Amino acid sequence: MTRPFRTAAVIGAGTIGLSWTALFAAHGLTVQVSDPRPDLEDATDEALAEFAPHLAAQGLDTDGLAGRVHLAADVAEAVRDADVVQENGPERVGFKKELFAQLIREAPGHALLLSSSSAIPATAFSAGLEDAGRVLVGHPFNPPHLMPLVEVVPGERTTEEAVHAAVDFYTAVGRTPVVERQEMPGFVGNRLQSALSREAVYLVQQGVISPEDLDTVVTHSLGIRWSAVGPFLGSHLGGGPGGYRHMSAHIGQSMQQLDLGQPSQDPQDRERVIEAVEKAYAATPYTELAEARDRKQLAVLAALDDVRRTQHDKEN
Incomplete structure (x- = not known):
């Protein structure tokens, strides 16, 4: 790993942000969460309880999960001691420009600044910012605590060191990062x-x-x-x-x-x-459909892991 990651800030606690929060905490990171939603505490507690069985099924220790998650009063507090920031805000260029300008000001100089952007390339919201070399996209598939893929998409000014650090970070939290070398709306x-x-x-x-x-x-x-x-x-x-x-x-x-x-x-x-x-x-209620989807996805992932382990044993 190119650098240690101990504290993660999750900015935006919608479906994606809460999923990231659970995953990061399950891998032992201290997680600071920021979102203006009035029900942030309840939403976070519910998400951790809902996702804990999914994480346990992946072999992760979920004891003390909630104890590693902290709710920040604002963005500045969330990112103050962060080693990595995962942004999950609205898909609006103007919003992301303002937010990433603040992240660059408020987060430590070593912090990696990642966006869960689904379609907007990093260059679109970081081109005019100072220190844009540590800004890039880390786009997951929903929900990221289950789906392994993360598309790592550097902007025009992103440094290679930041790209390698992002790959190391996502690998450390059990994801499968793929680096895409040309920005295209929507990515791959x-x-x-x-x-x-x-x-x-x-x-x-x-x-x-x-x-x-x-x-x-x-x-x-x-x-x-x-x-x-x-x-x-x-x-x-x-x-x-x-x-x-x-x-x-x-x-x-x-x-x-x-x-x-x-x-x-x-x-x-x-x-x-x-x-x-x-x-x-x-x-059929949304919760039932989502639960069935997640059970099936976990079963597929478990079967694929079993095949990979078997193949690895044969080769070694």
Whole structure:
């Protein structure tokens, strides 16, 4: 590790921020949380209680979890002694510019300043700031205490030392960081998700399939495959002994000829899709759907870890 991380500041205690808080605390960090929401104490207590079983299932010690989490009166107090700051504020460039200017002023000079931004690149909100070399994006998938991926995306002025430190930090808290060397709105994960979502909406709008049946298609085929291998390795294996070259020369050519759809932005067409999704899922409370999702995700992660351990034992 390039530097020690003992204290983390979490700025913004919505769904993502509270998930980060639980994860950081479960890895032994002292966590200072700042958010103007009036129910911050109750929301934090509820989140820690809810996420503790998820963290325990990952082999983490959750005893004393709440004791490592402290609620700060404001941003300045939260970041005063921080080694790393994880920002989880609104997706607005102006907001992030003001906040990161304050973080640079208030946080110690060694503190790493990370943003959970889902789509806005670091350069967009740090270009005019002093000491922007320690500012970069650390974009998780929701919820970060379960989903391993963190997209580490440096801005134009981010130093290599900060990139390495971010990779070390996220690795230390059990995540899988991937460094992306060119800033693009939405980064990689959300761009891939958006591409699939656009075609899914188009197919439902065209009456080809219902929302629940489309979800079944994904969870019973692509979802299973992509949890084990990504698109490129999947295609390489799909080409048989000839690999990706064979796939590209044969099936790949026919796939490239598909005319993918563009969903209608007409309000009535959009409303029909919304109503169809609500008809499929709104009868079940959000908490039940989220709990079922998280149980399944934990089961997948546990199975993948078991395969990795088995493979490691074979190789050693």
